[in-house]
Amino acid sequence: MAGALTIALDAMGGDHAPGVILDGTVLAREQHPGVRYLLFGDESVLRPAVDSRPSLKDCVTVVPAEGVIDGSMKPSQALRKGRTSSMGLAIQAVADGTAQVAVSAGNTGALMALAKFVLRTLPGIDRPALVTLLPTRRGESAMLDLGANVECSAENLIEFAVMGAAYARLVLGVSRPKVALLNIGTEELKGNDEVKQAAERLRATELDFDFVGFAEGNDLGEGTADVFVTDGFTGNVALKTMEGTALLITHLFRRAFRNSVMSMLGYLLARGGLRTLRAHLDPNTHNGGMFVGLNGLVVKSHGGANAAGIASAISVAKDLAQGDLNARIAEDMALFGSRPAVEAAEAAGS
Amino acid sequence: MAGALTIALDAMGGDHAPGVILDGTVLAREQHPGVRYLLFGDESVLRPAVDSRPSLKDCVTVVPAEGVIDGSMKPSQALRKGRTSSMGLAIQAVADGTAQVAVSAGNTGALMALAKFVLRTLPGIDRPALVTLLPTRRGESAMLDLGANVECSAENLIEFAVMGAAYARLVLGVSRPKVALLNIGTEELKGNDEVKQAAERLRATELDFDFVGFAEGNDLGEGTADVFVTDGFTGNVALKTMEGTALLITHLFRRAFRNSVMSMLGYLLARGGLRTLRAHLDPNTHNGGMFVGLNGLVVKSHGGANAAGIASAISVAKDLAQGDLNARIAEDMALFGSRPAVEAAEAAGS
Numbered sequence: 130m131a132g133a134l135t136i137a138l139d140a141m142g143g144d145h146a147p148g149v150i151l152d153g154t155v156l157a158r159e160q161h162p163g164v165r166y167l168l169f170g171d172e173s174v175l176r177p178a179v180d181s182r183p184s185l186k187d188c189v190t191v192v193p194a195e196g197v198i199d200g201s202m203k204p205s206q207a208l209r210k211g212r213t214s215s216m217g218l219a220i221q222a223v224a225d226g227t228a229q230v231a232v233s234a235g236n237t238g239a240l241m242a243l244a245k246f247v248l249r250t251l252p253g254i255d256r257p258a259l260v261t262l263l264p265t266r267r268g269e270s271a272m273l274d275l276g277a278n279v280e281c282s283a284e285n286l287i288e289f290a291v292m293g294a295a296y297a298r299l300v301l302g303v304s305r306p307k308v309a310l311l312n313i314g315t316e317e318l319k320g321n322d323e324v325k326q327a328a329e330r331l332r333a334t335e336l337d338f339d340f341v342g343f344a345e346g347n348d349l350g351e352g353t354a355d356v357f358v359t360d361g362f363t364g365n366v367a368l369k370t371m372e373g374t375a376l377l378i379t380h381l382f383r384r385a386f387r388n389s390v391m392s393m394l395g396y397l398l399a400r401g402g403l404r405t406l407r408a409h410l411d412p413n414t415h416n417g418g419m420f421v422g423l424n425g426l427v428v429k430s431h432g433g434a435n436a437a438g439i440a441s442a443i444s445v446a447k448d449l450a451q452g453d454l455n456a457r458i459a460e461d462m463a464l465f466g467s468r469p470a471v472e473a474a475e476a477a478g479s
Numbered sequence: 480m481a482g483a484l485t486i487a488l489d490a491m492g493g494d495h496a497p498g499v500i501l502d503g504t505v506l507a508r509e510q511h512p513g514v515r516y517l518l519f520g521d522e523s524v525l526r527p528a529v530d531s532r533p534s535l536k537d538c539v540t541v542v543p544a545e546g547v548i549d550g551s552m553k554p555s556q557a558l559r560k561g562r563t564s565s566m567g568l569a570i571q572a573v574a575d576g577t578a579q580v581a582v583s584a585g586n587t588g589a590l591m592a593l594a595k596f597v598l599r600t601l602p603g604i605d606r607p608a609l610v611t612l613l614p615t616r617r618g619e620s621a622m623l624d625l626g627a628n629v630e631c632s633a634e635n636l637i638e639f640a641v642m643g644a645a646y647a648r649l650v651l652g653v654s655r656p657k658v659a660l661l662n663i664g665t666e667e668l669k670g671n672d673e674v675k676q677a678a679e680r681l682r683a684t685e686l687d688f689d690f691v692g693f694a695e696g697n698d699l700g701e702g703t704a705d706v707f708v709t710d711g712f713t714g715n716v717a718l719k720t721m722e723g724t725a726l727l728i729t730h731l732f733r734r735a736f737r738n739s740v741m742s743m744l745g746y747l748l749a750r751g752g753l754r755t756l757r758a759h760l761d762p763n764t765h766n767g768g769m770f771v772g773l774n775g776l777v778v779k780s781h782g783g784a785n786a787a788g789i790a791s792a793i794s795v796a797k798d799l800a801q802g803d804l805n806a807r808i809a810e811d812m813a814l815f816g817s818r819p820a821v822e823a824a825e826a827a828g829s
Contacts, residue, residue, distance in 0.1 A: 203668075266727050276663045279671045313626045313715035318553075321629045321712060346719025350727030362671060363713050365663035369696025370717045374724035377616050377700030378760070382732065385756040386749055395749030399735065399742040406735040410728070 133165050136446055137219040137228035140170035141197040142235020144433045147171075150234070151178050151185065153439020158184055160440065161447055167228055169194045169215040194218045198239045200432065207239030208246055216240060220247045223425040229450040230426035232442050234434055240427065241277055241420060248425040251455055253462040256281070258289050258361070259429070260296050261418030263371065264409055265352025271297045272349065272357040273421065276365035283326035286310065286358055290331060291461040292421040293356035294338035299452035300417070300445055301355055305337070309344035309354035311363060319343070323360070334464055346370075375410055413438030417445025421458070426450055483515045486796055487569040487578035490520035491547040492585020494783045497521075500584070501528050501535065503789020508534055510790065511797055517578055519544045519565040544568045548589045550782065557589030558596055566590060570597045573775040579800040582792050584780035591627055591770060598775040601805055603812040606631070608639050608711070609779070610646050611768030613721065614759055615702025621647045622699070622707040623771065626715035633676035636660065636708055640681060641811040642771040643706035644688035649802035650767070650795055651705055655687070659694035659704035661713060669693070673710070684814055696720075725760055763788030767795025771808070776800055 138154065140147040147170055154166055165188050168175055172193040179185050194215040198207050211217045216235050222228040224247050233240050241259065250257055260273035273293050278285060290308050297306040310328055312320040317328070320343070331340040341354055346367060349357060359367070386396040396403075408414060412431050416438040419428045426449050430442035488504065490497040497520055504516055515538050518525055522543040529535050544565040548557050561567045566585050572578040574597050583590050591609065600607055610623035623643050628635060640658050647656040660678055662670040667678070670693070681690040694704055696717060709717065736746040746753075758764060762781050766788040769778045776799050780792035 264727075266730055279663065311716055313629065313712055346716040346721075347723030347726070349720055350723030350725075359716070362663055363716050366661055366696040366709070366713050367716050367720045370699055370720045371696075371724045373697030373700030374721045375700075375728055376697070377614075378725060378728045378756075380616055381756045381759055382753075385753050388755060389751055392749040392751060392753075395745040395747070397745065398748065399745030401739055401742060403732075403735050403742075405738060406728075406731045409731055 133163055134447060134450055135165045135167060135228045136443060136450070137167045137169065137222040137231040139216045139219040139231065139233035139235055140168045140175055141194070141215040142233045142240075142432075143430065144234075145435070146234065147174060147178060149434065149436050150439055151182055152436035153434070153443065154189065155182050155184055156436055156440035157443040158188055160444065164188065164443075164447060166190070167192050167219070167222055169218045169222075170197075171215075192218065192222075198236050200236050202236055202239055204238040204242035207236070208242050211239060211243060217243055217247070220244050220425075220427060223427065224248055230428060230446040232428045232430060232439075232446050234430035234432050234439065234442070237429060240429060244420050244423055244425075244427045248423040248427070251422050251424055251458060253459055254288050254292070254422040256285050256288065257420050257422035258292060259418060260293055260421050261368070261429075262300065262415040263349060263368070264415055265350060267352035269301060269415060270349070270352050270355055270357060271301065272359070272364055272368065274359065274361040274364050275368055275418070276361045277420065278361040280362070281323060281360035283323045283330065286323060286327035286360070287330055287465060288422065288462065289358045290327070290338075290340065290356070292458050293358055294336075295454050295457040295461060296419070296421055296449075297355045298457065299448050299454055303355050305339055306355035307339045307341045307353075308356040308358060309341050309348065311357050311359035311367070312343040312345065315343045315345065330465070336464060337461060413441060417442040419445070419449065421454070424455070426454065483513055484797060484800055485515045485517060485578045486793060486800070487517045487519065487572040487581040489566045489569040489581065489583035489585055490518045490525055491544070491565040492583045492590075493780065494584075495785070496584065497524060497528060499784065499786050500789055501532055502786035503784070503793065504539065505532050505534055506786055506790035507793040508538055510794065514538065514793075514797060516540070517542050517569070517572055519569045519572075520547075521565075542568065542572075548586050550586050552586055552589055554588040554592035557586070558592050561589060561593060567593055567597070570594050570775075570777060573777065574598055580776035580778060580796040582778045582780060582789075582796050584782050584784055584789065584792070587779060590777065590779060594770050594773055594775075594777045598773040598777070601772050601774055601808060603809060604638055604642070604772040606635050606638065607770050607772030608642060609768060610643060610771050611718070612650065612765040613699060613718070614765055615700060617702035619651060619765060620699070620702050620705055620707060621651065622709070622714055622718065624709065624711040624714050625718055625768070626711045627770065628711040630712070631673060631710035633673045633680065636673060636677035636710070637680055637815060638772065638812065639708045640677070640688075640690065640706070642808050643708055644686075645804050645807040645811060646769070646771055646799075647705045648807065649798050649804055653705050655689055656705035657689045657691045657703075658706040658708060659691050659698065661707050661709035661717070662693035662695065665693045665695065680815070686814060687811060729760075763791060767792040769795070769799065771804070774805070776804065
């Protein structure tokens with residue numbers, strides 16, 4: 130990983146591609162000079178788009194790709210038809226070592242399927258997971274899994290804890306992250322067997338993160354841990370419930386403000402403050418989820434991200450690539466004494 | 480159930496008992512004259528409390544009970560020591576037929592354990608569930624299970640759908656409720672086996688409610704169905720995530736308003752409208768969850784409910800008792816052709 134960092138961008142994925150991907154890259158270039166970009170997609174569209182953004186000329190290489198994976202394509206179709214798409218080639222660039230990390234705002238299911246197929250799972254990791262950042266009262270926390278695995282064993286949950294801690298260290302910059310298991314109560318007796326067994330093993334192992342035990346749904350908004358670990362079914366429902374509740378309440382607020390002329394006047398006066406609130410909840414400021422547990426880094430941007438959102442996904446990608454996430458995961462998994470994990474730590478040479 | 484409706488009240492359960500229970504009863508008496516109340520608890524406290532509220536004199540009977548189940552008592556302890564507590568005797572009154580429904584704001588785990596032990600499960604129902612009302616963009620919806628069952632089979636989910644529909648009919652007053660299964664995507668291929676099998680059987684059965692397929696976490700706030708069905712683990716996490724997110728956002732709003740003198744002035748002007756919002760989110764207006772699937776009705780109030788909250792739990796209890804919830808559940812379960820359910824429908828004589 131000596132020399133310049135290279136990031137592979139799926140230029141055609143997402144609701145506002147390719148324009149927003151290019152504009153996001155312009156912003157990212159200002160923040161992180163020296164990073165290079167491979168831009169995968171339709172050459173006839175991308176080349177003039179790069180030419181019209183002079184700051185990109187010396188840091189971007191356009192790489193032609195065939196076709197786009199649209200939002201409705203199933204994972205199985207993506208595997209059959211999508212290997213040479215902009216998304217497929219961006220992931221392939223990571224596998225080939227021509228880029229250190231890929232970023233895509235495209236179809237999540239397709240991205241997961243292609244990333245798993247092309248990159249394969251890290252030694253010592255049974256199941257990769259989807260992790261993202263959440264806005265909380267204290268700032269930001271990470272949560273995983275968000276839907277890659279609908280049913281999870283205690284071992285899977287332990288892997289998620291290790292991978293989430295490594296992610297939080299790099300992306301949130303916390304040296305010793307607090308990691309909690311999502312449950313339906315904080316007492317040891319509560320929950321299903323998987324959660325109880327995972328907690329028992331995490332408590333019994335000397336870790337380089339703080340396992341703080343169980344957390345409940347309301348702890349997500351409170352931000353009582355840096356990392357919340359759960360199975361993909363619960364995590365997906367919890368994340369979407371947060372989004373839905375945020376929409377519900379902002380809708381009700383708007384209605385409340387329209388209630389009377391006085392309220393409307395109040396709204397106009399409070400607008401400045403409300404902008405701060407919107408910024409805190411804006412998914413663009415918490416952009417850059419990823420699939421952890423693969424032999425290579427793939428960052429998933431929100432499909433509807435704006436240019437600032439794409440730039441923040443690129444920042445996350447840069448931090449992850451420079452931080453050697455996977456070597457940390459392998460080291461931490463070795464603490465649980467599983468053979469492949471120990472080998473992985475040795476192979477990672479750290 | 481001829482003659483006056485009698486409601487058994489656990490006068491000692493909840494954060495503000497017994498005062499708030501009595502004040503709630505005063506409000507309920509204004510709304511529903513003719514209902515009678517059995518008030519279970521410490522006689523030396525309750526009798527003067529009733530005497531000081533003249534409107535209660537002709538509708539309340541104080542029944543002495545030994546001890547209180549506090550918030551920290553485990554379900555197993557409640558079963559051993561709590562049978563003659565105010566909570567235990569209120570449930571027993573339903574089993575004996577001296578009351579048609581019990582209301583408690585006490586310890587949820589203890590209430591569930593005692594209610595299951597004393598009342599037993601309805602014929603045809605394998606597992607009782609905890610159901611509650613949620614505030615949504617369209618008004619209110621019901622969700623179950625909320626933690627009574629951490630692992631659920633497809634059959635359990637079907638039972639929850641039937642019980643939830645019967646509850647929504649009586650409490651929300653919807654004649655043909657829309658019922659959805661919570662999942663991680665709306666396509667048929669998504670989710671775990673239990674959810675997929677339950678959906679398949681619900682689709683294949685002619686029901687007297689509308690099964691609308693899968694819903695996702697964000698549908699809870701949107702209120703796209705009248706009833707959301709899920710396992711107790713996911714339901715508990717989702718409910719608490721909603722509560723936590725609501726707190727997070729109202730906290731951020733408050734901070735936004737304190738941002739500047741202009742914002743504060745705006746807040747003062749908008750206060751009227753914001754009060755409407757607070758009322759919509761106030762748990763007291765959505766009070767009256769219950770354990771469905773038992774041979775008797777037990778309504779669970781929020782522990783921190785105020786007098787209006789207790790009155791709304793009493794209203795829910797009244798609607799349920801007068802609506803013959805359990806006969807409806809038995810009838811609907813019979814549509815799935817299971818033997819005990821058919822017998823139950825016949826026994827319910829409808």
